Structure formats: structure tokens, C-alpha cells
Amino acid sequence: MSDVLLDIRGLSTHLQSAGRLVKAVDDISFTLRKGETFCLVGESGSGKSVTALSVMRLLPETIASHPNGEIIFQGQNILALTETEMQAVRGSRIAMIFQEPMSSLNPVMTIGEQITEALLLHEPELTLEQAEQKALTALTQVQIPNPEQRLRTYPHQLSGGQRQRVMIAMALACEPDLLIADEPTTALDVTVQAEILKLLQSLQRDLGMSMLFITHDFGVVSAMAHSIGVMRYGKLVEVGTCSDVLRAPKHAYTQALLNSLPENLAKPTQVVTVPNDAKASTQPLIDIEHLNVWFPIQKGLFRRTVDYVRAVDDVSLAIYPGQILALVGESGCGKTTLGRALLQLEKPTSGNIRLKNQLLTGLSGRALRPLRKYMQIAFQDPQSSLNPRLLIATTLTEPMKVHGIGENQQQRLELAAELLTSVQLSPDHLWRYPHEFSGGQRQRIGLARALCLNPEFIVCDEITSALDVSVQAEILELLLTIRAQRHLTLLFITHNIGVVEYLSDWTVVMHKGKIVEQGPTATVCQSPKESYTAALLSAVPRLKAFM
Amino acid sequence: MTKPVLSRFSYPALVWRRTLAGVGVTLSLSWLALLIFAAVFAPFLANSMPLLMLNQGELSAPVLSYLSVEDVVLLGAALLAGLLAMMKQPMAQRFWLWLAGCVVIVLLANALVKPPALVIYDDFRSPPFSTAEWRLMPPIPYAPTDYLRDINSKGLEAPFASQGHWHLMGTEENGADVLSRMIHACRISLSIGLIASGIALVIGVIIGGLMGYFSGVIDMLGMRLLEIFEDIPTLFLLLTFVAFFGRSLYMMMVIIGVTGWTGYARFVRSEFLKLRKQDYVQAAIAAGLPLPSILFRHMLPNGIAPLLVAVSFGVAGAILAEATLSFLGLGVVDAPSWGQMLDQAVKSSTFNWWMAVFPGGAIFFTVFAYNLIGEAFRDAIDPKLANDSEA
Numbered sequence: 001m002s003d004v005l006l007d008i009r010g011l012s013t014h015l016q017s018a019g020r021l022v023k024a025v026d027d028i029s030f031t032l033r034k035g036e037t038f039c040l041v042g043e044s045g046s047g048k049s050v051t052a053l054s055v056m057r058l059l060p061e062t063i064a065s066h067p068n069g070e071i072i073f074q075g076q077n078i079l080a081l082t083e084t085e086m087q088a089v090r091g092s093r094i095a096m097i098f099q100e101p102m103s104s105l106n107p108v109m110t111i112g113e114q115i116t117e118a119l120l121l122h123e124p125e126l127t128l129e130q131a132e133q134k135a136l137t138a139l140t141q142v143q144i145p146n147p148e149q150r151l152r153t154y155p156h157q158l159s160g161g162q163r164q165r166v167m168i169a170m171a172l173a174c175e176p177d178l179l180i181a182d183e184p185t186t187a188l189d190v191t192v193q194a195e196i197l198k199l200l201q202s203l204q205r206d207l208g209m210s211m212l213f214i215t216h217d218f219g220v221v222s223a224m225a226h227s228i229g230v231m232r233y234g235k236l237v238e239v240g241t242c243s244d245v246l247r248a249p250k251h252a253y254t255q256a257l258l259n260s261l262p263e264n265l266a267k268p269t270q271v272v273t274v275p276n277d278a279k280a281s282t283q284p285l286i287d288i289e290h291l292n293v294w295f296p297i298q299k300g301l302f303r304r305t306v307d308y309v310r311a312v313d314d315v316s317l318a319i320y321p322g323q324i325l326a327l328v329g330e331s332g333c334g335k336t337t338l339g340r341a342l343l344q345l346e347k348p349t350s351g352n353i354r355l356k357n358q359l360l361t362g363l364s365g366r367a368l369r370p371l372r373k374y375m376q377i378a379f380q381d382p383q384s385s386l387n388p389r390l391l392i393a394t395t396l397t398e399p400m401k402v403h404g405i406g407e408n409q410q411q412r413l414e415l416a417a418e419l420l421t422s423v424q425l426s427p428d429h430l431w432r433y434p435h436e437f438s439g440g441q442r443q444r445i446g447l448a449r450a451l452c453l454n455p456e457f458i459v460c461d462e463i464t465s466a467l468d469v470s471v472q473a474e475i476l477e478l479l480l481t482i483r484a485q486r487h488l489t490l491l492f493i494t495h496n497i498g499v500v501e502y503l504s505d506w507t508v509v510m511h512k513g514k515i516v517e518q519g520p521t522a523t524v525c526q527s528p529k530e531s532y533t534a535a536l537l538s539a540v541p542r543l544k545a546f547m
Numbered sequence: 548m549t550k551p552v553l554s555r556f557s558y559p560a561l562v563w564r565r566t567l568a569g570v571g572v573t574l575s576l577s578w579l580a581l582l583i584f585a586a587v588f589a590p591f592l593a594n595s596m597p598l599l600m601l602n603q604g605e606l607s608a609p610v611l612s613y614l615s616v617e618d619v620v621l622l623g624a625a626l627l628a629g630l631l632a633m634m635k636q637p638m639a640q641r642f643w644l645w646l647a648g649c650v651v652i653v654l655l656a657n658a659l660v661k662p663p664a665l666v667i668y669d670d671f672r673s674p675p676f677s678t679a680e681w682r683l684m685p686p687i688p689y690a691p692t693d694y695l696r697d698i699n700s701k702g703l704e705a706p707f708a709s710q711g712h713w714h715l716m717g718t719e720e721n722g723a724d725v726l727s728r729m730i731h732a733c734r735i736s737l738s739i740g741l742i743a744s745g746i747a748l749v750i751g752v753i754i755g756g757l758m759g760y761f762s763g764v765i766d767m768l769g770m771r772l773l774e775i776f777e778d779i780p781t782l783f784l785l786l787t788f789v790a791f792f793g794r795s796l797y798m799m800m801v802i803i804g805v806t807g808w809t810g811y812a813r814f815v816r817s818e819f820l821k822l823r824k825q826d827y828v829q830a831a832i833a834a835g836l837p838l839p840s841i842l843f844r845h846m847l848p849n850g851i852a853p854l855l856v857a858v859s860f861g862v863a864g865a866i867l868a869e870a871t872l873s874f875l876g877l878g879v880v881d882a883p884s885w886g887q888m889l890d891q892a893v894k895s896s897t898f899n900w901w902m903a904v905f906p907g908g909a910i911f912f913t914v915f916a917y918n919l920i921g922e923a924f925r926d927a928i929d930p931k932l933a934n935d936s937e938a
Contacts, residue, residue: 340829343833345829345832345833365838368835369835370835372833372834372835373834373835375833376833376834377829377830377833379826379829379830380826381826384825384826384827385826385827385830386827387827387831387845387849388849389848389849390844390845395827398834398836398840398844399831399834399835399836402834402835402836402837402840403834403835446830449830449834450830452834453834
């Protein structure tokens, strides 16, 4: 027998729902050797996860069918096994870890109970002590500090990265031959992601298992994969070794995907950068002095404030006209809170914010209203950023009416139509509801709404994080065009270093509510002064090594 | 990747279609439609006087001259609703138009309609009514308070028991026709349910909305107010008011409404607390939109769906409260109501099934219908269930 562990031949998975048939996976074939990693890459909806679930036979049989194809795992066709036979394979020989470590663990059972339960299910001959011993070994393997104590903790007491380690420990406890990892690091911060990826690699080396790794992130792919399969609309458009596919992609779609990565996007030529020495003379558009945003932690009968969560802690920052300032940091570092505090959506605890020398902090809602039109915000989540009950026309014209832009509704509608054209949508889209649009289209509408008051300053809060790379590239290019046309100043909040390098001319790094480092993007990204920035940058998985 | 346009239906239309999908809901809505029809056209459906009469070559409609203020208001409101239903304006606009129209109709009816203070039903069975050349009687030729003394009715007749005149649901102890009373009683049950819940809804939305939006101190004070109102036993308050101020349907509506808003306020509060952090609400604040617009345009329509479900259960509760009160003999005296009819059944010397089954069944089916509609509506707005059926 050869060293092929998993051989997928002409697999199709059709999903049936409400009378519609979706060819989620359409005639794909690939092989996975022992001890190697096969990465399935593709944008959302391309069928990567359905492929993984088909291998695990986890799709509900009422809606999923496999009209043709075989999944040969260790010489056995998985699709031909009975459900009881499959249960013996699942968990013990093929294990799976998921994207969301929070919802994959049972919150009312301790970590130890959950691992031993899985173990005893597959190896009933073990005693409880043996199982606990094995669980302990597994936790030690995934390098959790104090594994003995961790056995008795509940999932909520662990951080996201530790939860994912526990998930891996659970998957590895039965020593599977194949580990399927479905976007295991997508929900994690880059530094945590880097640790988890390193852990998976070392475990693979030690245990000699194979991995089917699903991701949308080419940086992760280049770090993990031995071979790669690129999926689109349920079809495998390109299969090859990692270096072949990344260095010399043959298929046009793979090329397009690689080209739309922010680090590969052509930098626009007409970037207006503010020379650093000129800054002393120009007036900052926004001036933040010793800003604090603290959230009280209240306890006890009288909700006494015992302590504060210092989301933004003594931050001073100046934003100059025409600048694209990138605010970088990991989740929970206070970057979003800072962005919202700028617009007075979050009440600062203390400190001053000035817009064009006009003090914003402490102003009443009424006094603030005329100033609102100078600064706007665009959001991350395309699902919740638009009011589902309002026509796009209403969403765009209502703020104009309040601020006296346009003389009558007809004129405002014309302005709104122009706005939609400028974000590359059709004026007809005015008369639609948000649920009729795709994620990328909604982000464009979100931008149009931010632009409808002709602001000078826009906070872009992770506006491309929820989007596929190709859509992200379009939105970023659009943002740069609009910014050049309208002489906008942008505060771009993101955790994606690639986007920062592509877009911004000034970078601010935040950590635990404080600004750690700031400077021109090129300087900060190439030669960081602070150790935290350096750690953050080195954790980012990059394609560059391959280029 | 651009997704194709999902659907051209607006969200309300989508919810409406999903709500109507079940058989139970269709039956419930038909039952309510029947009740509304009976309530609006009660004087034309069950009355002792002819609808049309030709006497000595003169055509007259006696029923029209005996219409009461309530009859006119109900007819006018229904007519207006029918007219507005055919117009093309947005739903909300038509609703406000209808409400304004109703106020005008109430004022006009009170000023202009002056029915005779005393109606002697026996007269309609003697000349000139009985000698008319031609007359058109209502389908049920008995008024709810017509005790048929002139035709020697002994009262308590089982359905179809007597010769000569048909009583589909029998007669009660005074000799009045039960079906006629049932039809006229629809009005009280429908109106108390809708008006009491309407009052509760308005108070609940305003207080709950302010609590949820501002949170903090206002939320805390609001919660205490809410707890105070939750501790008031509605039934005993009603009993007290009846004892002090006499029996009045309108007073009952107000009391049930004023004590019943706490549940709605809780719903709105929790929805608003959640919605306040939604990006589109934040965007509305960032755009400097005025507070009423943020509250009622950007937040309320997105948080109202669970409330409407609660309302459909609340309507059922109000109907039951009125029935309870009438059953205890503390309801409205002059007009029949289902609860009062049940009370009559219990108090009569022998058990007469037709006096208990029909009003009891009507209460049961009405409450059941509202609950079914509420449940169907709740399922229709649940995005998880919706995805199951349409993904």
C-alpha cells in the first residue's frame, strides 16, 4: 500500500433545501499523503467546509447527497460505511477542529470531563484514571500551562487561544490519523494564531498525522501547506504543491486571488502624503489629548464601582488633514472604542478631543449636532450596518435632510443617486432594501452613507474584515479613489497588517488601551522600535517568503 | 462574488406571507373576520325591526332610525378602513389616517346621532309593522334585549324547541334569543381586547423605549415604576372601581390598559438595549439625527415584532378579564357580553347546555385564535426558522 491516507475521487456533494438543489461540491479529486498537510483555499461559499464535513459525514442526510465520487480513507470508502461504522472512524481516526472555539466547547462541563468523555467513547476499555491520564498528556502536548489545574476549569475561564488549544487536545486525545481543521485560527488574534499554527506543525511532526486544513488566508496557507487546492463555486480549480501554486499559479482565478491580497495590490501613484516636517506648521484636523474611556465594573447590591476596564488609557494623538492613519492592534486593545469616542458615540471618561480646534468633549447632543456632519463612521459588519427596514434612499437622504443638504427631496435623491454611482453601484439600488444586497455591496452602501454629509473625516472600523479578499481589494481601491476625489482624512482601524501597508501613511499601534508606537507606516512596519510591534509584525503569516 | 438579488419583497410583506402559510392561522383569521363582521353589522344581522318596509306605498328603513352612537361609529370606522384599504399610501400613513378619521366619526356621531331613548320591541310585531305590504327582516329577527313577552315566550327554550319561531341557539331565561345576544356580544369582546391592549401598548412602548435607549438612571427608575405596576392586582382594582364608580365598559378598558403595559415595556426595553449597540443605530447617532427619528424610525420598527406577538396574547388576556368580570356579575348591565351570558347559565335554576356552550365556545375560540396568530407571527419573524425554510 502506498502512503496515501485520504484519496478523494470525483466527489460531489449536493445540498437540497426548499426545493432547490445546490451543487456545493462539484466533482473534486485530490489526495492527501501521510504526515502531510493539504490546504483547501477559497472564498466564502466556495464549498471548502462542505468538503470537510463530507469527509466527516457530518452533513445531515436529509439534505445532503453524494451523487457520485468516493472518499477513500485508509483503503475504505467512507461514503459506503454504515452510521455505526462511521462512528468508530469519527473522532478516533479522523478528528476535526472548528473555527469558533467558544461555541465548540460545552460551557457547563469542565475541560477534563469533556476530553475524558470523548476518550471513553472511543476506547471503552480505559478506566477513568487512565482516561484522565491521557487527557492530561493531551493537554501537555498542546502546551497549556498548568495542565493539571486546567482539567478542572470551565471553558469560560480560558482565553480564545487556550480554548482552541483545548479543542486540539480533544481532537488529538484519541491519536487520529487525520486532523481536519476548519479555519481554526480565523477567530484568533495574529499573535495567538502564530502560536497555534506553530503548535499544529510541531504536533504533526511528532505524531506523524495528516491534516486537511481549510482557510481563506494565503498567509496561513504558505505557513502550513505541503499541497494546495484552490476552490471556487464547488469546483477545485487548481491543485498543486505549495510552492508551485503560490509562485506560479496556472489558473486565472488563483492568479486573481493572489493579486487581490493587499500586499500584492499596486500602490496608487497619486498618494498625497503629508511631509513629516510640515506637520509642525499645519493645524491638526483632530487633536486628542490624554483621552480616557473607562468602563466601570460594578459589583454587589448597590452596584458599587469596584474597578474600571481601561479601554482607552491616556491616549494623545493628532490626525492631520489628508492623512490616512491606520490604528492597529489585537482584539480588545481599545481601537474600536477610541474610534467611537472620537465621534462621541462613546462618552470619554476624561480628556479632550478637538475637531478643528473646537472642543467636542462635554458638548451636549444639541450642540454636537452641527459638528456631526464633519465626521462620519463606516462599520465592520455588513449585516448590522444598515437598517433592514429602510429603503437605501431613506437611509441616505434622511441625514441630508436633517443637516439641510439639498433643497427638496428630489434634489436629495439626485445627490443620493450620485453617491451610489461614486461607490460603483447603480442609482436603481436606491429603491431596494438592505437584504437584497451582498456583503460587499452593503459595505459600499455603508461608505455612501458615511459620505452623504460631505464629511472631512471618516472612521473606517474594520470595514473589510468580514469580506473575501477579492471584495476587500475592490473596497480598498474604491476607498482610495474616493479619498483622493474628496480630500478625506481617514482613521482606518484594522488588525490586518497587509491592509495597513497598502493603505496608510501613518501607523499607530495600540496595546491594552495605550498607544505603543506610532510613526510613518514604512518605518513602523519595516523597523519597529517597540518589542510589542515587532512581535505583532512577526506573527503575521506572510506570502513574501514565497515571492 | 456578487450574489443574485435575494427577493424583491419588502420585509413586512415577507413576514405576512410566512404568517399566512399555516392552516391554523388562516382559520383563526377567518374566525376573527367573522367576529368583526358580526360586530360591525350586528344591528342588521339580529334585530326585531325590519331592515326595509313598504307601508301604504311608502318605503322606510326603521332600523336606521334606531341606530345607536356605537352602531354608527363602528359602521363608519369599518367603512373608512375599507376605503383606505383600496388606497396606495404606505401602511403606516393609512393607519394614522384611519385613526384620525375614527376620532372625527366619534365626535360627529355623538353630536348628530339621537336614537329614541326607549325601544319597545313589541311594537314591531303590531301595526303598522305587521300590516305592511312588504318588509325585509334581518336574518335573526330578534333583538338581544327583546324578551318576546307578547308572543308568550316562557324563556329557556332549547334550540329548535318551539313551533313557529326559530331560535337557532335557544332562548335564555328572560326569553331573549341567544344567537342574537351572541352576535351583539362580539362587540364588547373585540373592543375591550383591542382598546385595552392598544392603551397598554402605547404606554409600554414609550416607557420601555426610553428605558432601553437611555439606560442608566432612567432605566433604573423605570424598572421600579414597572415593578410597582406589576404588583397591582388588576382584578381587584377592577372590582374596587366597579364598587365605587359603577359599571362602565370604558373604565374597564382603561384600567386593563393602564395596568397591563409592564410586559410590553420589558419587551421594548430589552430590544432597545440590544438595538442601541447596532451599527445602524450608531450610524444614525453619528449622523446627528434627532432623537424621535432614532427611536421611532431606526429602532422601533426593528424591535416591534416580538412586541406584536405579545400583544396578540394580551388581547386574549383582556377578553378573558372582561369575561371574568362579567361572569362575576360585575360587567356591563345593559349590553350582553359572553362572560355575562355564562354567568346567566350558571345562575339559572337548571343546567341549560345551550346557554353555556355557545358563549363559552366563542370565548375559547377567540382566545385560541389570537394565541394561534401570535404563535404564527412569532415563528414568522424568527430569523432562524426563516432560514430553515428558505436557505
